Amino acid sequence: MKLTEANTDRLLALKDEVTASYGELKARDLSLNLTxxxxxxxxxxxxxxxxxxxxxxxxxxxxxxxVRNYGGGDGISEIRELWAEVLGIPAELVVAGDASSLNIMFDLISWSHTFGNNDSERPWAAEAAEGTVKWICPVPGYDRHFAITETFGYEMVTVPMNEDGPDVDAIRELVKDPQVKGMWVVPVFSNPTGYTVTREVAEALAALETAAPDFRVIWDNAYAVHTLTDEFPEILDIVGIAAAAGNPNRFWAMSSTSKITLAGAGVAFFNSSAENLDWYRKYATIRGIGPNKVNQLAHARYFGNAEGVRAVMRKHSGILGPKFRAVTEILERRGLGDLGVAEWTHPEGGYFISVDVIDGTAKRVVELAKEAGIALTGAGSAYPLKDDPNNRNLRLAPSLPPQEEVEVAMDGVATCMLLAAIEAAEAADAAEAVK
Incomplete structure (x- = not known):
C-alpha cells in the first residue's frame, strides 16, 4: 500500500486523538505477544x-x-493408513516420522545438497561450488522454510503468492534456469496469507517443463485440516497429479499433527513417489533406527479414523475462530481499511493473518507496538532474509493468547498502525514543503 492511497487529510485530522490513545496504551504497561x-x-x-x-x-x-522395539522405518501401518484416508492419498506412498515435518524437509534438502537426489546428475553442493543454487520462494511466505534454504546458502528468488497460489507465469520463466532446483509451497491456508492453491494452479506446477531434472517442490500441507469454519477444504493428491502430468518425482509432500495434538510431540508424514521414497529410505535408515512407534500408536488410538481427526479439528476451530474474527473486526472497526492505512487477508483456516500497511511503515508499527508492550513478529519475516523490499507486510498470530488478550493487543496494534501512518503523512508533507 502506498501513502498516496491513504486519506491523508482524515489521517492528519486524527493525529491528536491517536497520539492520546497511544499514550494511554503505553501507560497500561502491557505484556502481550502475537509473534x-x-x-x-x-x-x-x-x-x-x-x-x-x-x-x-x-x-x-x-x-x-x-512398537516398543527398534525398526519400522516407514512408521506403523495404522497411522499411515489413517492419515492417507485424511489426505485422500495411497497409504503405500506415505512414510510416518517424528514430531515435525520440518525435520524431514531439512533432511531432504540436506541430502540433496550432500549426495544429490535420485534425479540429480551430481550433488547440489557441487553445483553451488561452481555457481549458485536457486530456490523459488512465494511471498509472503513461511519464515522457517526460508531459514532452511538460507542455511544452505541458496539464492532465494521471490514470486507473488496470489489468492489462487504462487504466480505460475513467473515460475514458468524461472525454471528455464537449470540452477533453479526447487520451490516452497504451503498449498492449503498458506502461511501467512491463508490462501489455498487451486487445482488449476497445482496442475500447472505439476506440468511445468524445468531445465533442472532434479527440480523439487516442497508441498508443505501443514494446515490441510486447520479450518476456522465448519467446512474442510479439498485436499489435492499432488503426487498423483504430478504422476499424471509425467513428472512423478516432482513433489515432496509434507504434513503433520504438530498443531493438531501436542506441538513438538506429534507425527510427521512424507508423501511422494515410490522412487523418491526409496531414495529417502536409503539415507533415513542410516540416520536412525526408526521413528517413535509408541507415539504413532497413541495417535492412531486417539484419532480412531479420519473422521476422528476432523472431530478434533472442529474443536480447534471453535477455539481459534473467535480470535481470528476479533482481529479482522477490530481492524475494520478502527477504520484502517476506509482510511487506506492497511489491508488484510480473511483466512478461512490456518494460523495467521497477513496485513499490508503503508509502504515504509511496517517496521515502525512493530517498534511502536514493542514500546507499548505488544510483541509482534518482526516486519519482513514473511520474506527471504527478512527483507521486505516495501517494508509493508506484517504477520499476525492470534492463536496463543486468550481471547481477551487478543482483543486488547489488536486494538493496540491498530493504534500503532494509525500512528505510523500519520507520521508517514507528516513526513511526506514536510518533504513536499521543502520542494
Missing part, C-alpha cells in the same frame, strides 16, 4: 487424553510388531 503461531493451552488440552495412550499392555500391532 508465533503456537497452539493455546486450551487447544493443547483437547489432546490431553493422548498422554495416557496407547496404555499399559497395548503395544502389539495387528501384524505382530512390538
Amino acid at each position: 508465533r503461531g503456537k497452539p493455546s493451552a486450551e487447544q493443547l488440552d483437547v489432546a490431553e487424553s493422548l498422554l495416557a495412550l496407547p496404555g499399559e499392555g497395548d503395544h502389539i500391532l495387528a501384524d505382530g510388531t512390538d
Whole structure:
C-alpha cells in the first residue's frame, strides 16, 4: 500500500486523538505477544487424553510388531493408513516420522545438497561450488522454510503468492534456469496469507517443463485440516497429479499433527513417489533406527479414523475462530481499511493473518507496538532474509493468547498502525514543503 492511497487529510485530522490513545496504551504497561503461531493451552488440552495412550499392555500391532522395539522405518501401518484416508492419498506412498515435518524437509534438502537426489546428475553442493543454487520462494511466505534454504546458502528468488497460489507465469520463466532446483509451497491456508492453491494452479506446477531434472517442490500441507469454519477444504493428491502430468518425482509432500495434538510431540508424514521414497529410505535408515512407534500408536488410538481427526479439528476451530474474527473486526472497526492505512487477508483456516500497511511503515508499527508492550513478529519475516523490499507486510498470530488478550493487543496494534501512518503523512508533507 502506498501513502498516496491513504486519506491523508482524515489521517492528519486524527493525529491528536491517536497520539492520546497511544499514550494511554503505553501507560497500561502491557505484556502481550502475537509473534508465533503456537497452539493455546486450551487447544493443547483437547489432546490431553493422548498422554495416557496407547496404555499399559497395548503395544502389539495387528501384524505382530512390538512398537516398543527398534525398526519400522516407514512408521506403523495404522497411522499411515489413517492419515492417507485424511489426505485422500495411497497409504503405500506415505512414510510416518517424528514430531515435525520440518525435520524431514531439512533432511531432504540436506541430502540433496550432500549426495544429490535420485534425479540429480551430481550433488547440489557441487553445483553451488561452481555457481549458485536457486530456490523459488512465494511471498509472503513461511519464515522457517526460508531459514532452511538460507542455511544452505541458496539464492532465494521471490514470486507473488496470489489468492489462487504462487504466480505460475513467473515460475514458468524461472525454471528455464537449470540452477533453479526447487520451490516452497504451503498449498492449503498458506502461511501467512491463508490462501489455498487451486487445482488449476497445482496442475500447472505439476506440468511445468524445468531445465533442472532434479527440480523439487516442497508441498508443505501443514494446515490441510486447520479450518476456522465448519467446512474442510479439498485436499489435492499432488503426487498423483504430478504422476499424471509425467513428472512423478516432482513433489515432496509434507504434513503433520504438530498443531493438531501436542506441538513438538506429534507425527510427521512424507508423501511422494515410490522412487523418491526409496531414495529417502536409503539415507533415513542410516540416520536412525526408526521413528517413535509408541507415539504413532497413541495417535492412531486417539484419532480412531479420519473422521476422528476432523472431530478434533472442529474443536480447534471453535477455539481459534473467535480470535481470528476479533482481529479482522477490530481492524475494520478502527477504520484502517476506509482510511487506506492497511489491508488484510480473511483466512478461512490456518494460523495467521497477513496485513499490508503503508509502504515504509511496517517496521515502525512493530517498534511502536514493542514500546507499548505488544510483541509482534518482526516486519519482513514473511520474506527471504527478512527483507521486505516495501517494508509493508506484517504477520499476525492470534492463536496463543486468550481471547481477551487478543482483543486488547489488536486494538493496540491498530493504534500503532494509525500512528505510523500519520507520521508517514507528516513526513511526506514536510518533504513536499521543502520542494
